[in-house]
Amino acid sequence: MEEVKKLSYKYCIVPKCTNTTRKTPDKVFFRISSDAKIRKQWCKVMRRDNISPKSCLYCCEDHFNVKEDTENYIEYNLMKEQGENVLYEERSFATYIFVSKRRMPLPKERMAVVKMQRLTLVNEALSSEIAIKSSVSEPSQRSDHEVSPSTSHTNVCDQPGCSTSRIGCDDLQVELSTSHIEKTLHCDKAVQVNIKPNYRSKGVNVNIPTKKQNVALSPFPFVTQNIGTSPVKLSVLKRKLFTENTADTISISSYFSSTSSTDYEPSYQSESSEVLSDSEKEKQFKYEMCSIMLTAIEKEPKMLLGLPKQSYHLIKLLSDNIPLPSKHILITLKKIKLNESFSILALQFGCSQSTICRIFSRSISLIAAKLKDLIVWPASSDIYNNLPISFRRRYGNVVSIIDCLEIQIEKPSNAVHQSLTWSQYKKCNTLKYLISCTPDGLINFISDGYGGRATDVMIVQDSSYLQALPPNKAVMADRGFKDLSCLLEAKRCTLIRPPSVSKSTPSTKNEVKLSKRIAALRIHVERVINRLREFHMLLPHACVDYNLIPIIDDVIIVACGLVNMQDVLIKK
Incomplete structure (x- = not known):
């Protein structure tokens, strides 16, 4: 029994095949011959190493066509339950095809090969067209010199000295008619070939019988359409684009003269003139750009320079008193205004x-240095004469409204400079300036730049503001200047500011009214600062380049001078 069990276990030796009598007991396993030569051929077909001829090996039915490769397949199916019958192989191993044999797929055609095939087809089509045209023209040329067959037949039979019989004439007639048919068939065949060949691109066959004209100079675009790809056929245009009448032809020069400006002349009209070199073209371009920009500044000085149009004469005054051309002055003012x-x-x-x-x-x-003269502190009498009505009842003694403005700069590389310019209010590195204006909105003082860390009172004390302030006058400020009162008392001046706000005690009714009244009057200095912010180099977050910090003091002086040249802030 053990020997029977040992022999009953079979497995397929084909690579990648996992069939065994345990996994697939219903499959048939064919035994491989023990002949060394036959086994070598089997291994070659299966693509595996040679096996010993002494071992008992099998191949499952998945790698055979069992119905065709066996002799007693029907008998085996009838007697399969008894297990006595055995299938006998009919064909040799060379006819067997193994399923496990993996074949690599054929490589796809490369795009370059496909393109070459297409070009070959197009070239063949073009060459065949030329050959067809030449073959059609040859019979027509030969027909002028050859004698027609019917005429030859009549002349031969009707000759008086003809001794041939009727049969001979008939034979000659048949022979001539046959040659005539052959020639006719040959000519017809050539004509028949002249049918439109199957071109790959139908656009090649398009021959538009129109009057020739230079397309590059034509002001009208040609109506074109791809015949090969469009599903809709082109309809014949009813209107003629090019007429034969010379009076109706369109003049290119008149077209350009009607559509272009008078200052511009097309280049094709001066073909005989000298062609400008690249350097001359560049010079001409720069000259035109500069002239256009100067014209734009003349028309819109308020938008491009921050200077009103009625005050544009200031540019000429500056150029007369400064050793600078007016172009340099305009470049500087435009940089300050737009920060380009x-x-x-x-x-x-x-x-x-x-x-x-x-x-x-x-x-x-x-x-x-010149525009600094526009920042002046008027006399007290002049300030009082131009005092707005809202100030005259309670605050007629006010000669200055002060506040501070900050401008963001790039973060300095030096740690000390970073600390000095850090603003706790803006949360960035800034430059801080003290600005003062009269009640009617005229800027009468601007300080030098300080680091953002400096307090408002420290800037007032360090700058020359207290020296410019006349005695026995009032100064209006914000809550941040609460420690300024002791400094003003030394000048016998008073500080007008909103009352301080405490978190512990709420404000009284009178304090709220006073805060509202002072804020409504102190807003004029905020409006002046907003005018300065219109110059883009002085925006709160302009982030001025660190290399330009030394000239920011001059920039803000120029901006203040131009603001004083603008319209009055408070209209009476």
Whole structure:
């Protein structure tokens, strides 16, 4: 029994095949011959190493066509329950196809090969068209020199000296008619081939019989359509684009003269003139850009410079009193107003970027020295005469409204400078300025720049504001200047500010009214600061370059001078 069990276990030796008598007991296993030569051929077909001829090996039915490769397949199916019958192989092993044999798929055609095939087809089509046209023209040329077959037949049979019989004439007639048919068939065949060949691109066959005209100079675009891809056929245009009448032809020069400006002339009209070099074209472009920008500044000085149009004569006064051309003054003022990059200014004014940088750094101090004269402290009588009505009842003695403004700068690399410029209020590195204006909105004082860490009272004390303040006058300020009263008392001046607010005790009714009244009057200095903020270099978060910090004092002086040249802040 043990021997029977040992022999009953079979497995398939084909690679990648896992069939056994235990896993698949219903499958049939064919025994491989023990002949060494046959086994070597089996291993070659199965693509595996040679096996010993002494071992008993099997191959399952999945790798055979059992019905065709066995002799007693029907008998085996009838007697399968008894297990006595055995299937006998009919064909040799060479006919067997193993399922486990994996074959690599055929490689796909490369795109380059496909393109070459397409080009070959197109070239063959074009060459066949030329050959067809030549073959059609040859029979027509030969027909002029050859004699027609019917005429030859009549002349031969009707000759008086003809001794041939009727049969001979008939034979000759048949022979000539046959040659005539052959020639006719040959000509018809050539004509038949002249049918439109199957081109891959139908656009090649399009021959539009129109009057030739230079398309590049035509002001009208041609109506075109791809015949090969469009499902809709082109309809014949009813209107003729090009008429034969010379009076109706369109003149290119008249077209350009009607559509373009008078200052511009097309380049094709001056073909004989000298062609401008690249350097000359660049010079012409820079000149045109500069002239356009100067014209725009003349028309909109308030938008581009921050200077009202009625005060534009200030540019000429500056150029007369400063050794600077007016162009340099405009470049400097435009940089302060719009804070454009030097590369943009170089493009607008037709200069290089380095030239613009030198112009700005050299001009700003000279312009600031002249415009500083516009920041004046008027006499007390002049301030009182121009005092707004809202100040006259209770605050007629006010000559100055003060506040501080801050401008963000780049973070300095030095740790000490970082600490000095850090603003706890703005949460960034800033420059801080003290500004003062009269009740009617005229800027009468601007301090130098301080680090954002400096307090308001410290800037008032360190700057020359107290020296410019006349005695026995009143100063209006915000709550942040609460410690300023002791400094003003030394000048016999009074400080007008909203009452302090405490978290522990609520404000009384009179304190709230006083705060509201002072805030309504102190708002004028905020409006002046908003006018300064219109200059983009003085925006709260302008983030001024660290290299430009030394000239920010001059920038704010120029801005204050231009603000004083604008319309009055409070209209009476």
